[in-house]
Amino acid sequence: MEEKQQISTYEGCNFLRQRLVLSSLTGRPVRIINIREKDVDPGLREHEASFIRLLDQISNGSRIEINDTGTVLMYRPGVLMGGRVEHSCPAQRGIGYFLEPLFMLAPFCKKSLDITLKGVTNNKVDPTFDMIKYSLLPVLKKFLVVDEGLSLTMVKRGLPPNGGGIIKFSCPVRRSLKAFQWLECGKIKRIRGTAFTSRIAPTVANRMLDAAKGEFLKFLTDVYITCDNGKGSSPGFGICMTAETNKGSHYTGESLECKEEEEKTPKLPEDVGREAAWHLLEEIYRGGCVDALSQCLVLLFMVLAPKDVSKVVFGPLTPYTMHFLQHIRDFFNVTFKIDEYVEKGVLDEEEQSRTGAGKLLLTCVGVGYTNIGKGQT
Template sequence: MIEIDGSYGEGGGQVIRTAVALSAVTGKEVKVTNIRKNRPNPGLKQQHLKALETAASICRARTSGLFPGSTELFFSPMEIKGGKYEIDIGTAGSITLLLQSLMPALPFAKEKVELMIKGGTDVAWSPTIDYLQHVTFRALKHLGYAGSVTLKKRGYYPRGGGEVSAVFEPCKLRGFHFRKEEENKRGGENPIEEDIRKGGRDLNQGKEVMGVSHASNLPAHVPARQAEAAESILLEAGYGSRINVQSCELLSTGSGITIWSGYCGGSALGERGLPAEKVGRRAAEEIISELRTEASVDVHLADQLIPYMALAGNSSYMVREITLHAATNIWVTEQFLGVKFRIEEKEGLFEVSVD
């Protein structure tokens, strides 16, 4: 049995998500203690519980400690099964974070896994659904990963109500070395981008940035202003952009914008009293800080890729910063897979690699 100190490094939910996913892959029992110990409200929250319960269902695991506020859990997996699963987080808990608990294990399922998930698609402190779809899955495809997500409805904090379907096929992961030149291929391998071009703005200057600006139960000018502000900042920095604008009426009220280019993204969410222009500017400034470097992936994708790179072997990327999330994910992954990541500083960037 592997024992993981949940207060290590980042000390949040990511420790649990990676530990449970890799427990399912390896078949090794895991005990996680001190869960979210240093958070204002320690222990498991609703979205963690739903992720753990779903992971347990998919790999027929024996578990203990799965209750609100629990600071210790035990997870003993069996065979990873395919099938269809419906998950309702019950709050605006992040759908993308729930998927992080499952996705590294799903290539090893015996059959296809189909998920229908209800919760939050665009909420704070988590990747947006558009980032997952257009950045994370784009990168994972190069590692041989066979999965996709489809947005049905958006869900914002606090009411949630978002719906996402996801399909994962059994597959064999393969090594890949992420490089800047791969990112520069216009349009890349993302089939969604053609749809966005049809409704977006064609500003062909420099590297092209794609995006979606969206809002629910708010005036149509809100997502439009978010997009216009982002486009303006990007153009000043030398990047053309095509940002689709979406306005709808859903269960929850909110707004946001996600933009991407290759393996880099930027996003921001609307807040009460925060001008739409500032929302768009935040997203643009985030991606510009990545595109101006020679990094091959952004700092958020860098930590997400760690378990997949370890499972695939012979992989690497360049990133401008080793975040606490990335360092934590490396540590947890090494506990399960017996691999050793190398981090080398090169001309102001960091190369992260695994054999």
């Protein structure tokens, strides 16, 4: 009876990755019921089953039970082991779907994680390789302090529907993290990016690049975008850019054109370039010390930090981040204090509106999480 009380029960297929990642870190079993129970095709999808297999690959002693229809999942986490792993990701979702949770788990494995993921590197649904490289990787470097052994490289780019991309990710392990206060966002000092094509004329990359640069050269001169012309399995093109501040914050924006939806009229390269620039400008307007993609990773590291106060300034929270806060409360029993943040020297609302969207100050006390598999810091 006591064991049953410790099992967290959730309903539905939403936020499956959040629940399984937090379950893996806390060691608390989780049961998920009514997974697409009323759908024509009920139960877990191929990419969700693949993600569960990936968790099983990087851990030891996990017990996974799925009923015949796939509508009920029982997950009892084992010990995070890490090591050298290869995993093929289904083409329905991008490699980013699998890579994003690994950034949360990798530092707390017993051995350094060295993983090769194969599949779709860029699509319109999941964080792409470029976004993760520009957004999540700098955040992970900040918290690991020593980035020796930390790398994220793309061997081959793969677009839908055929995929064929290869990404390698390696991450050192840490015994514990340090409490931190990240309150200054800084001002934009430079913009970097990559315009890529796959089985498309290389001139398309230059057209995207020129359109995107045209939007930013109105504001600053340090804009540099590289071209990556490849021969993948599927045709497509896109551009991803990051704005870096003088305080080490990164904001990312991207746009992509590929054959995911057959009926849709294809976009011009100039439209893709401008769209990516507008997405980046929106992230800059939202502000905060990290962009929307990195919010959950920062919150998790704040919770896992020693029993001391950690603070961070965010722009508006995304719905995904709000649900992550609820799951953190469920698994770690940690609640964040959320206040409106006003920058120093900003006197009135009109001046504050010029500095972007409203900012939030999130404060919590860490749980003092220790990686039991790691002998030393």
